[in-house]
Amino acid sequence: MTDIRAILTALLLAALMWPAAGSAQTTDDVTLDRIVAVVEDDVIMESELNYRLDQIRQQIRSRGNQPPPDSVLVPQVMERLVIERLQLQRAAGMGIRIDDIALNEAMENIARENRMSLPRFRELLVAEGIDFQRFREQIRDEMAISQLRRRQVDNRIQVSEQEIDDLIASESGAIDQDVEYRISHILIPLAEGATPADIQEARERAESVRRLALEEERSFSELAVSESGGQQALEGGDLGWRSAAQVPTVFARNVVLMREGDVSEVIRSPSGFHIVKLEGRRGGERARITQTHARHILISPTAVLSDERARERLESLRRRIAMGDAFEDLARAHSDDRGSAMRGGDLGWSDPGDLVPAFEEVINNLPPGEISEPFRTQFGWHIAEVLDRREHDSSRQLMRAQAREIIRDRKREDETELWLRRLRDESYVELRLDTRISGL
Incomplete structure (x- = not known):
């Protein structure tokens, strides 16, 4: 349940900073609502896009940054909505349903983790101008997507004993659950079947973004919002605190060797070119x-x-x-x-x-x-x-268990990125954006 609770807590913290959906909507607004994307057999409405744009702008401002221009932000937010809708469709097709009992339990957990009762939690949301029912449904969607990813990605990940042996031999110093890393990430994506010219263009773009990050004329989080194709781009590329087991394979060794504030070299993977910044490092304890x-x-x-x-x-x-x-x-x-x-x-x-x-x-x-x-x-x-x-308490067993989780979590990050890319490429999506959207 840890991954679900992390999602829910992050959603709560963001929601407390975001305006309620439709709080100022008029009859004319409803009348003028229109389709901005067709996603398989479903649609995304302009009101959904504008609501999410308002959320993201407020979230970016809360980090002390200015949102990028709509010409950059709108396509990013639209793509996130499309990916979410595709995942929810796939979850429904696989019979994944989050019933009210499970949803209520999740809501109780969120309230408890924020040290309040569920009625008090609801009062707080309403006082902040947040539509409680819509908030519940967002959580239901996140839980469904989490279950889908476990089925589609996690269950395909296999870890061999040889892989565990190899990791312990090569990175025994990094297999340390006592250390956590705060990481920010920028991805310059590559499409499957990219030509040598496409690869060279993406590499040059990544090198240019890295130079901007080193010059610090724009913050790393601002660059992530405007330039990254990663899943956390709209959060400023923030991957949060992660143990060694949770650092993606492609840049795990770099992160372990970096100092706080360092920006990595450009790192190549099947999904594209990565740039990583180590925001912080902290210790912890785990002996048993x-x-x-x-x-x-x-x-x-x-x-x-x-x-x-x-x-x-x-x-x-x-x-x-x-x-x-x-x-x-x-x-x-x-x-x-x-x-x-x-x-x-x-x-x-x-x-x-x-x-x-x-x-x-x-x-x-x-x-x-x-x-x-x-x-x-x-x-x-x-x-x-x-x-x-x-x-x-067994040092050898503990090290092997840690190594197994490191490999599984690293593979999960890579596999999720590739799975989402395939899901998007194999689906019918028709975008209907034009200059009327959000002042473009």
Whole structure:
């Protein structure tokens, strides 16, 4: 849940600085609303674009910068809206739904993290002129996108033991969860199939942007807003505080060796040319890991067993366990994970990162002795039970667990960028921007 909570907290902090949607809208405004983009079988309206532009301008001003001209900002914001809409469409097509129970729990978490009750939290939003219902729906969308990315990106990431060995051998000094880095980032993107001329042009542009960053006539965040094609461009390229495990592979080694305030050389990757600034470095402590002892039953869909029927079979098995049938007996008889089925579904003790992310997320939030609701991973449908947890101190295991997470998170950053690029390239998008948009 950590990634979702981080998204939600960031959304809250931004929302508290942004005006409410439609707060000054008149009947004429509604009448004049029009389509500014067609995204597959959906549309983006001018009111949505202008609302988001107002949000981004206020966010940029809150950092002490002046927003770039609309000729720069409008295409950036439009592209973000398009990418968000495509992801929400894909999530809906895959049956990803955030129900009101999960949404209410997320809202409670946001309120709790801000040290207030949900009613008080709602009062605060309303007092700030924020449409509470629209805020809720934004959070629902962010949660759906987060689930989609876990399915489309995280579940495809594989980490081999050899990769772990290689990382420990080459970067043992960097495998240190006690250190966090505050990073800002600019990406000059390259399209798939770029020609040598395209690559040279992008490289020259990146070198020019780097010179501007070194000369400091414009702040790095201003350059990111106006020049970067990265996902965090409109946040000034700010990637936030990240452990070594969360620093993208392409510039991980640079960041570890940089001093605060340094701007990196131009760095090449499949997605384009990167420029990184190390904003800060801080220490932390982590000496022990939490191990989990769990068991599960897996039902995998097949050509004759639909996805829905697989889930229903697990619900039936869960009811039988609640009525007194032994978990281990049902696992031996029904689980498609034949390795663990022979042990009554027992997975033994696992370290963080040993299990696939979707499975680990469920058991991390499951109290010992409780049977989960059916949930899905790339292997099929599961029910799981946590038998026990323990704090375990093992330097070697800890280092390997850290190395595994470093590799997984680095791959996640790269894979997400490429996946979003493919999603955009493979989709039908028709932009209908003209000079009437936001004073252009």
